[in-house]
Amino acid sequence: MSEVFSTTADADAELDRARSGDDAAFTRLVEPLRRELHAHCYRMLGSAHDADDALQDALLRAWRGLARFEGRSSLRSWLYTVATRTCLDVVDRRGKRALPVDLGPSSDRVVVGDAPVTEVAWLGPYPDAGLAAGPGARYEQREAVELAFVAALQHLPGNQRAALLLFEVLGFSVSEIAATMRTSTTSVNSALARARRIVAEKVPSATQQQALRKMEDARLREVVAGFTTALERGDAAALVALLTEDVTWAMPPMANWYAGRAAVMDFAVSVPLGSCGAWRHLPVSANGQPAVACYLWDEAAGTHRAWSVNVLTVRDGLIAGITSFVGAEHFPPFGLPDCLP
Template sequence: MSEVFSTRTAEPAVQGVEDFDLARARDGDDDAFTRLVRPLQRELHAHCYRMLGSAHDADDALQEALLRAWRGLARFEGRSSLRSWLYTVATRTCLDAVETRGRRALPVDLGPSSDRVVVGDVPLTEVAWLGPYPDAGLADGPAGPGARYEQREAVELAFVAALQHLPGNQRAALLLFEVLGFSAAEIAAMMDTSATSVNSALARARRVVAERVPSLTQQRTLRRIGDARVREVVAGYSAALERGDADALVALLTEDVTWSMPPLGHWYRGIEAVTDFAVRIPLTGCGSWRHLPTGANGQPGVGCYLWDDEAGAHLGWAVDVLTLRGGRIAEVTSFLGSGHFAGFGLPDALP
């Protein structure tokens, strides 16, 4: 089978060309199969991320799902749409992965915040960490007529982190119903269960998510703040770090701000603790910074680059995802590691 993962997006054909390609794909034409699935790949990839909490795991799951679909295409009888069938395959693939890999976490899930800076914090390699998701290509609006969440709302950090506290079947039911707009009957068929079981899973999942996700989503917050203020906050945050300006940074933060840095386990809550950390570590203890704005999880983000003497350049260090409230930064989640950069289209280094 030829490589089918692509960043292209389009509306899927329903008849005509799709029927022709479906017949050819069943006869073993992998190019026809690629044409069939390409328009749906981006939304399927986002679904896999919501299920698994990692863009890298989503890559693997989507490739495995498409391979399963390719091998099982002869069993697709056309009783449902091709989109529904592919979501069935992708969801079952993700449920298999959930069983073997468990849930992903953020530092706030592991223990209380630290009151003072922890110098020499080391990565916790035994923890499966939640990862960031690039905004590029995310569709606006719901993916189905019955969907409650916008596509960008459904990748916000708070929402994806809350999903990780659900068992796989509840996670899948919530996403298929609330994000993608499938009916309980359709989900029951996808998951080989009853509509009663689906409705029960939905009720339990909604309770958990409601407890963990703010009532005001980042999408609504960002619309209230306005693009100009969002750009101003991102630029001010970047400039303050590059200048080592603690006062300018603090002026951008809420009183109850949090800062976490997966894969480091310690995290900070409140302006005093966050200021202590910021002054001791990024502002004075790391060296020269450079930054590029980006978009992550439907939220403003920043690619952070730290000077490396040996390389003679600023190298990719972290992708910071900013959660805003009232025109200020309420959360900084710094996803450490240059491995995140390629997915965001960020360069490996800056001068």
């Protein structure tokens, strides 16, 4: 809280004002923590929109229960406890979120006009602007929101998900996690062991942050620019030159996904480079990874409309995965316009 309060006495005085019913004081207390709490809710829930709702609910719960905060832990730890319990309630009600790869094998033929699958709760992208390093963190904050990691978390029951995040990402002790989750330290250790085993099976050994550190900034800019230029010009040869042999392309909420350079290029030539129309793009950053906001020409409206946020997974200077989150609803969290002239 040093960003706002110059001394512990100042912070204590502000807390006393908040306890007495001063909602402005409460807002000043929680504002420096809002971004990291929001990122925690996203990791738990796999959706920026769900994170918005969960954080709002958690802060309301915290405001109403502030009189019960006795100061035996830091305000930050207490707020994480409230936010975690709020997210666990959401997990119990809504279940897990998925990517197309979770639903079945890759498609062996191109599907043009693929219909959205609305009965699945899909994983969503997360804007990097919301990331902030918290004290005691063991994972880099960007690693902790990478698509592969957040997708793996969705395979865990809520208690294992919470235990892993609180311990590995936020640096909580086992006893603190047990208090947060109202369980025993033995249960927490057991949940951690099971969670680590499942995540290790599903997350690549090399994180995107490690891959990006090996990649020169100029090469990364070249890859992103090459991807957007190839789509805008309909240049299949330029696109294929940017892809690894085992590249994948998925497009939630469409269930079909493609694996391997040949299958991906068949899809690209048939759909984004073929039947879709004219594209424009804006580079962004999502889930600690390079990303591109795609706008598709709408003849009736006379403008390019928000279509998808494409999160790129890179390896050895090439694109190893494209996850196109289709839907204009993904654009507002990134501060992106809904159309381009």
